[in-house]
Amino acid sequence: MARRIGYTGEPVLTPAQIAEWRRNDAVLLEAAMLADIIIPGVVAQCESRTGAAIREARYVETWPASRRSGHALDVGQAHTVESVEVLGADGATVAAGLGHYLQHEQRESMLHFSAGRPPGTLRITYLAGLDLDAYPAVRNWLLLNIGTVYAQRESMVIGASVVELPSGFLDHMLAEITVPPRF
Structure with missing residues (x-):
């Protein structure tokens, strides 16, 4: 979550x-x-x-190694991924350094990795918020x-x-x- x-x-x-x-x-x-x-x-x-x-906010979520590229982020109305980091066994993070993009749908946004999902547990930081005019x-x-x-x-x-x-x-x-x- x-x-x-x-x-x-x-x-x-x-x-x-x-x-x-x-x-x-x-x-x-x-x-x-x-x-x-x-x-x-x-x-x-x-x-x-x-x-x-x-209301727009910054969110952080952790993806287990089993979660594949193209999975939806937990919070709807995500619009910007700020960082994707790989969590080491000691809890230290390393920037994934791979290309990624969001597929925006009406209710959800799916995170895709251009060159395949990095191995291991990922920590994803992103912005999400609703456009009330829409x-x-x-x-x-x-x-x-x-x-x-x-x-x-x-x-x-x-x-x-x-x-x-x-x-x-x-x-x-x-x-x-x-x-x-x-x-």
């Missing part, structure tokens, strides 16, 4: 965009909470649900869920009947970027 090292891109939404979506400028009084807590939390939910990087339904999903978290900040609802939007409606907003399950 890939491990996120850190975000490299700008936040995918701003408090001003949330205020516009909610048609409520009073939301901006809590801009710091939106920017620091609610937006990152909902982005993390979306990333967890889809397996795709929503997937406007994902932006809608984020805005809907940010609005829900903003309006309902407690984990318990007392004295009100709560009904979630139909899952078919919400799930289709993320279908285009959801990484298929792997076994």
Whole structure:
């Protein structure tokens, strides 16, 4: 499984965009909470649900010797491989020094090695992140869920009947970027 090292891109939404979506400028009084807590939390939910990087980040994953050239990277929406290193028995790394390229598909990116896969365990560092302009339904999903978290900040609802939007409606907003399950 890939491990996120850190975000490299700008936040995918701003408090001003949330205020516009909610048609409520009073939301901006809590801009710091939106920017620091609610937006990152909902982005993390979306990333967890889809397996795709929503906000651009740097990832590192380890491929065992059995994983072949052309295998998909763990995180969807990968766009740049920064390095491929071979791990030695002592844990030291050596740059693989071989040509590689990414085959970009809608949900996944496959890493190919031009001259064949280097032997041994590989450590691959790459950037992944979604272009929200290409997937406007994902932006809608984020805005809907940010609005829900903003309006309902407690984990318990007392004295009100709560009904979630139909899952078919919400799930289709993320279908285009959801990484298929792997076994």
